[in-house]
Amino acid sequence: xxxxxxxxxxxxxxxxxxxxxxxxxxxxxxxxxxxxxxxxxxxxxxxxxxxxxxxxxxxxxxxxxxxxxxxxxxxxxxxxxxxxxxxxxxxxxxxxxxxxxxxxxxxxxxxxxxxxx
Amino acid sequence: xxxxxxxxxxxxxxxxxxxxxxxxxxxxxxxxxxxxxxxxxxxxxxxxxxxxxxxxxxxxxxxxxxxxxxxxxxxxxxxxxxxxxxxxxxxxxxxxxxxxxxxxxxxxxxxxxx
Numbered sequence: 001x002x003x004x005x006x007x008x009x010x011x012x013x014x015x016x017x018x019x020x021x022x023x024x025x026x027x028x029x030x031x032x033x034x035x036x037x038x039x040x041x042x043x044x045x046x047x048x049x050x051x052x053x054x055x056x057x058x059x060x061x062x063x064x065x066x067x068x069x070x071x072x073x074x075x076x077x078x079x080x081x082x083x084x085x086x087x088x089x090x091x092x093x094x095x096x097x098x099x100x101x102x103x104x105x106x107x108x109x110x111x112x113x114x115x116x117x
Numbered sequence: 118x119x120x121x122x123x124x125x126x127x128x129x130x131x132x133x134x135x136x137x138x139x140x141x142x143x144x145x146x147x148x149x150x151x152x153x154x155x156x157x158x159x160x161x162x163x164x165x166x167x168x169x170x171x172x173x174x175x176x177x178x179x180x181x182x183x184x185x186x187x188x189x190x191x192x193x194x195x196x197x198x199x200x201x202x203x204x205x206x207x208x209x210x211x212x213x214x215x216x217x218x219x220x221x222x223x224x225x226x227x228x229x230x231x
Binding site for chain 1: 119121159160161162165173175207209219220221222223224225
């Protein structure tokens, strides 16, 4: 069925390196994508979002790229720090038939990012 | 701190029992969402309330119900609990009614059904 999935379940990097976390989505009707970070014992924390009319969006040390042609989303973290170690989820928001989606996010399975000092 | 408060943080109960999870959204947020997180299913949308009215339902069992009160806090009621209901239950809030906005999640309630 339709889903949002991640290619890599785990990613290990050295402190200071750049990290890239990938996500594939299957529903071309999705028009809003979000990356969340979840640390142990905490709820998902918003990182960055992007709408389908954009290809790229930058935040502080993070960049999200959207490739609608291949239905691919990526999160780039620059100069990764130990504090970035967490599970990263991509999520998509799908339009209902009436054009509304009510924040019904569909989450991917998550990627565990481990940053080694 | 997201500003979303969930209580209790941990809940241990037995099969067949009923529990109530509580959520206070961020100040001013009218929308409350409930999500379930388990190892095998990941994060699954359960239900969305906006200003006291149910707006959308996801994979929510009939044994589960929710409501949002006039003061905008919400409760998720889980009844006839089964072992498989053990999971993390998150509440999230946002200021808008429609989708396309970022959600702020609470720290969750860890439910263990023994």
